[in-house]
Amino acid sequence: MRAIITTKYGSPDVIDLREVKNPIPNDDQVLVKIYAASLNYGNLVLLKGKPFLARFAFGLSKPKYIIPGGDISGRIESVGKNVKHFKPGDEVFGDLSGCGWGGFAEYVTVSEHSLVLKPSNISFAEAAAVPMAATTALQSLRDKGKIKSGQKVLINGASGGVGTFAVQIAKSFGAEVTGVCSTRNLDIVKSIGADNVIDYTTEDFTKNTENYDLILAVNGYHPISAYKRSLSPNGNYVMVGGSGVQLTQAMILGPLLSMTGSKKLGSFLQRPNQNDLIFIKDLLEVGKIKPVIDRYYKLSEVPNAFRYFEEGHTQGKIVITM
Known part of the structure; x- marks a missing residue:
């Protein structure tokens, strides 16, 4: 699969798009084919390693999580034997920041507790703009x-x-x-x-x-x-x-x-929470909230997406499409 790789802290210039092996889910995980992801401030912290205190969570000298990306939406390809709430084919969205990141890629393995079913009235791109x-x-x-x-x-x-x-x-x-x-x-x-x-x-x-x-x-x-x-x-x-x-x-x-x-x-510092994401899903389904999306970038354009995000004038969210 194609994935964004960051092996050192720095500017968007350190970002590399590579071919890597597809992840394999363990018994407690699902494999998601990612259709879209989005940028958040946490992605910028993970890229730059700033503020320095963040490195105690992300890695002192180099990134602990080499594939960035927290917000995703996609379709479940396969599930581990202990997974109870999802099945192959389910359309989902979620926040990977509490379980290893990895959203800027074509596939990811993730705990079922980081995902919820995608509302049918929004697109994959819109869903990816929501979680964090x-x-x-x-x-x-x-x-x-x-x-x-x-x-x-x-x-x-x-x-x-x-x-x-x-x-x-x-x-x-x-x-x-x-x-x-x-x-x-x-x-x-x-x-x-x-x-x-x-x-x-x-x-x-x-x-x-x-x-x-x-x-x-x-x-x-x-x-x-x-x-x-x-x-x-x-x-x-x-x-x-x-x-x-x-x-x-x-x-x-x-x-x-x-x-x-x-x-x-x-x-206040946000914490990923599946119940809160379900609450948000309900608001999306009845139309009480909707994502505002500024720009779309392809996976190969992630460095440019970061450069635009760094300018600090984003209207709503930046979405990465696979």
């Missing part, structure tokens, strides 16, 4: 942010992969959603259901008089003190992406600031 970003949005809003119906929720970075799902998932919980993005993304954020949209190039939401019950920081930068000022009493600020300074503030200052009042501030 949608799960991050769901977990950060529901589990960390404690979202409730009727709350005022602000999504800073509403036009990216996580942000576009966060807007839609927050709406599905009955929230009034404000999306923050650049001028060129205003129409996209409006089209996915945001009640209000703020153009950060002309307005700083932290300096107006509006307060929010929940702020999800997906991209951009504001001091954590500014986020705190924009929270309602008993409000929550959850940082899931942005600059390194913003991450440091959320991890170190967030818990300290949370001790001095009723407002809660902190960071």
